[in-house]
Amino acid sequence: MSAAMTNEKTGNAPRGAGKKQIDRLLLTIIGYVFISLLAIVCIIPFLLIISSSLTEEAKIVENGFQLIPTAFSVEAYTLLFKYPAQMLKAYGVTIAVTALGTLAGLFLTAMTAYVLQRKDFKWRNKFSFFFFFTTLFSGGLVPWYLMIVNYLDLKDRLIVLILPMLLNVFYIIVMKSFMSSIPEAITESAKIDGAGDFRIFIQLILPLSKPALATIGLFIALAYWNDWYNALLFISNENLMPLQYYLYKMLGNMDGMRKAMVSSGAVVTMNIPTESLKMAMTIVATGPILLAYPFIQRYFVQGLTIGAVKG
């Protein structure tokens, strides 16, 4: 029964009769118009980027970005893939870091969040505050850097790309809020059956939290995927450079050098398609995520509900 209900809720098949159909229709119209508008606003800049990444640099300088390439060129991509082995390695590092980091991070986030949302856990507010406090005050870059480099000695190790981002208070708290919508009765009855807290978490709570896990998992994965800052600070070994940093370095070196040349009085001239390169980088970095996205998406776009599971 409730499974059928789920379908009905998430689908948009008109149901009932008379005035109910009108409000359904109205909502459908509003929905399509509003969402279409948003989608258009979101997709046009991206099309602009794709097109510009395939345009000759000179034409971009002349005409600005255009939705349709005025002079087709793959120069930017050729330049990006000039050292294909490096590029593949960078993809490899990013994928490995993202996969490991997301798995570990998601598990720890969920575990922490679960404890914090347990209403019978005496110190939940205190621990919440203990975690939350770190988002308000920070000692800044230098001591954090010293910690990681001098005490933990993580410099130039793959783990430095994973560890500092393993947990994020924001994700923990959002996760906690999602989990608190799981009826307490589930924990209670399991406890009566003699299950331990950890087992309840693994066997009951995790399966019930799929939309939350998918969402937070996505966020964690995106954070790992897009991170270049940790690599910037801690990685100098070229074999450990993740994709985003590799790309950032390529572009940054060109821009940064122009500025330095002026200050130092040095004379070096370069011819680099900076504009189209920037655009191509966006595509190269986003592509794989867009391909993987639909697989995660189904968890939060489609109804998986407590009711359905209970029924």
Add this chain to the structure above:
Amino acid sequence: MNRHGFLGDVRKNKTLLLMLIPAVLFFILFAYVPMAGIVLAFKQFNYGGGIFGSPWNGLDNFRFFFESGNAWMVTRNTALYNIAFIIVNNVLQIAAAILLFEAVGKWFRKISQTVMFLPYFISWVVVGAIAYNLFNYDVGTLNSILTAFGLERIDIYNTPSYWPFILVLVSAWKALGYGSVMYLAAITGIDTEMYEAAEIDGANVFERIFHITIPNLYPTIIILVLLAVGNIFRGDFGMFYNMVGNNGLLFSSTDVIDTFVFRSLTTSNEIGLSAAAGFYQSVLGFATILLANYAVRKYDKDHALF
């Protein structure tokens, strides 16, 4: 109630406490220990002394910020922008999530939801370049369109009053996909039985949205807003810097604490000064969040952050 005392409580909550250990350790190592660096805000840093050995210099590091004559302006701008972002972004994200869930077909929902995520992947550098392409006076797309219709060009980059709107819209645009995912997940978590009951009561779709869906989103909304409130005095540097850059004409309406501090310190590279500015932001944020959390607690204890 306190029969077993503290140790008894620990024993009772043994597993739960064990489950918290990884996270507690993590935040001690990566947040609390480095937090000692806050003292740098009151010191004149040198390499020989390091964090603790460098000489104290009282409130000297705070002077540049408060004596600049801009402290109030940039603090106000930061807070107002963040308030606008919180309101506009959340309203838009909630509306999008509800409509995606309730109103549109499966394939359309999937595709448009993916599309809405695209702006998230565009770096601020590229967003800034596109915005310049769109808005610049001589050859910008917007002005080309205006002149094609025989209208006057508008000089966006020299007119501060346009910028609050532009920045709020751009922020909403970029955060739309990310935020709506969160609300979508929250909506999928709503117990279907509630809808069934509403159905039986003869509620129409809009009543259902306003009486069941939205109230059920309150916890998520409150948490997300509270989390944002704690950072209300931190400006999104990447966004402001790449959109506005060093265009002094726009500063009156676009300068936030982070961009102001960045500009002031690019030439001096003084760790103490940036630590001082950061500390100022932290204290303000802390006070704000305590107030907000207190307010929420009064209204409903379960929805508070701590």
Add this chain to the structure above:
Amino acid sequence: MQNKKPFILLFALVLVLTTVLSACGSNNNAGNNTEASNAPSEGTTEPAANDGNSEELVIKMLLVGGKPIDYDTVFGELNKKLKEKVNAAVEAEFLDWSDWTQKYPLKFAASEDFDIAYTANWAFYNDQALKGGFLELTDELLKKNMPLTWEAMPAVAWEQSKVNGKQYMVPNNNPEVTDKAVLIRDDLRKKHNLDPVNSPETFANYVKTIAANEKGINAYNAKAADGWKWHELDQILLEQQNEWNLVDYNMPLAYKLDDASGKVFNVYDTPEFKELLKYYKDLADNNAWSKNVVSNKNDVWQDMKAGKTASYAQNLGTVAMNLAELRREQPEVELAIADLTPDKKKIAAISTQNGFGIHAPSKKAERSLKVIDLLQNDKEIHDLFMYGIAGTHYEPVGDDKFNATAGTPNFTGFSNWGANSPLNRKDASFPAEADAIADAWQQKVYNFDLETFVFNDANVKNEVANIGNVMLRYAIPLEYGLIKDIDKGQADLIKQLQAAGIEKLQTELQSQIDAFLASK
């Protein structure tokens, strides 16, 4: 409620732990560094056999810039020579252009292991030196370990690179004039029958004519706004034209080159500046540059190549290479280098534009200096370090010139400029007219007492930060003609500067200058 206590205890424990842990760390660092400040003596404890080089050492260098593709081959060669001459090898770590400003100070803060660091006035040299990042280089140390450099380096260069009277840098030895020139479209000038551009007036005429007659071209353009606090013509039209010297481009204080008393004044509060504002306003009102010039995000040189910009200002070396590039690629477009202040006094480039420092905790200070000595002044090693391997990365032309090759891009783009010296080779494709201008400038180099004066802003950091902000916010729009009423704009600017503490800054600067001149 009783249970609050244990929790607070836990919290306190964490805090104590925090403090203890961090304190230990800082003690360690402090320990390292105190040892380090005595390092010269330690350096001398290298086994004293013959020349003190008996133990083979690996010298670590911190360089700014992207790692060159052929780093391994070139540094392999370089190390063979260094091994032979000073029994050492160098190993470089590269801090990318994109992020060096963040990483560079961190490397010092964490006391990481490196011996030589690239440094420059624009790379926080003064700051790093004052914070104890660099080892003090005594004359003894220099004489003993850097015989070639000691011989070749002019005294002015040493003087200019002192901080608080102490030497922390081996500056580059490259006393070229780095004044700015303007690159213009000579074909357009001829098309409109204009006089050659060689003064502010002829330049204004050129720019206004282009703006009025050439659709779709910006007559003048400035680089993307990156925090530079001046109109890009200021160095030419304000500083060079009036024969002033701005003490530091982060503040609007200057003295007249020929004023022996070194009296400092606020350049924004001068009749010359007022005149210049009128000049700029006139250009702006005639659409000489885009209304959005301050927000420009494009690369000016790319714009110029695309025919969208008809002039821009840059240092002579860069515009000369631009000229050479366009001659190769688009011979139909004619560019010319315009010197708008040909008869004015010239200042030789300050030596701290590039250089090398020794990391304070380094235990290999002496050998490091020996290495720098060779990098800068040993022909063979200098060529390797600056240009790579002959025949692969460059084609030597005689003793002082080179031709670029297909391999050139594989060994370039990093700050080997610290080793600039008279041994530098010149690009053979460097345009003759640029050489002519450079030679003419060299004739007009003006030497004056204050050329070795360096301002120490330690006492007025707050004022410097705030004044820089005021310059960006009020001076830049004013200079680009974006403020309607220039008199009021100027008055506002001056008022804001006063609020930001210009007087305190000026007093501090003046007293440092007076003290400097008195000690001469």
